[in-house]
Amino acid sequence: MNNRFARTRPRAATRTHTLRSTLAVLSALPLALTACGTGVTSDPSNSAGPEETVEVTNCGRELTFDTAPENLVGMMPSQTEMLIRLGLQDSLVGQAQTDVSTLPDDIADAAADVPVLSTDAPPAREDLLAAAPELVVSPTEYEFTAEQGFASIDQLEENGAQAYVATGGCADRRNTAEVTDVLTDITDLGAIMRVPDAAEELSAEAGNRLSAVDEAIDGSKRPTVAQVYVEGESLSAIGAGVEADIIKRAGGDNVFDPDAPEFAEFFAAEINPEEIISRDPEAIVFGVSGPAQEEKTREYLQSTFPDVAAVENDVLIALPQADLHPGTLGNIDSVEAIAEGLHPDAF
The missing domain is CATH 3.40.50.1980 (Nitrogenase molybdenum iron protein domain)
Incomplete structure (x- = not known):
């Protein structure tokens, strides 16, 4: 399990510290989100005509995209998979933590030529920045811990990149995250990358699968x-x-x-x-x-x-x-x- 159950824990209780320290090595799952929202505005100053600007609230941060990012990095196979299923494989300039899990067989070939930035841990700062991403998509905020030698969100911004963290991976939502948070991520990324139709199709498929379970076990x-x-x-x-x-x-x-x-x-x-x-x-x-x-x-x-x-x-x-x-x-x-x-x- 490489989803880092926890980052650091208070040492007040030995049991708790032991668990979190152990799982920190294993899983990057500690975090959660405030409310995420997506909005679209237009920029009337664009001389070539109005251009849609996408605004997304993510982990309490306001992200603004005047154009769709061209260079993407998936910080975990789960994020790489989502980007590929949204039809964005040609925009991937890096994939990370590739040994955590394998990509599904039906899309594995789409990532075959994407540079691997790391295998069993988030990429080092210099390796991520060398890929020159414009958008980095991550399961948690842990992947941006500067103290661990990773590029921080601020450092990414200084190099022209923005970070999108999974809705269920933001620090203040970790304990209350829900399965349907992934639908928010699909919608947000679809808007950011200007592929709303692909996002709608993927979200509908995911929603239908959950509905099928609801119907099967009803009663x-x-x-x-x-x-x-x-x-x-x-x-x-x-x-x-x-x-x-x-x-x-x-x-x-x-x-x-x-x-x-x-x-x-x-x-x-x-x-x-x-x-x-x-x-x-x-x-x-x-x-x-x-x-x-x-x-x-x-x-x-x-x-x-x-x-x-x-x-x-x-x-x-x-x-x-x-x-x-x-x-x-x-x-x-x-x-x-x-x-x-x-x-x-x-x-």
């Missing part, structure tokens, strides 16, 4: 679900954020309350196995980086919770961790996969 009993992340013998519960909304959209009832104190500042919390045993979930959902981690996690769950309903009935649902990143169409894949695991008779 079904909602099984109890625990979503966890396992690293070695360390166990973490996922109680808030887009992950919690994915469980909800898939027709499950999370055994962890997003309003509980342990999730007040962060969407995940390190827990003891007894927390799972006492809640006895009917299903367990877990994110993995690949087959090896999936196998290890299944072995851990089966040996640690043999009497828990989810293990007894083998309702252990593995998801690619990358599909839990903010701003990815994989969120919808996750809803579909979990819904089918929870409600097999509905599909």
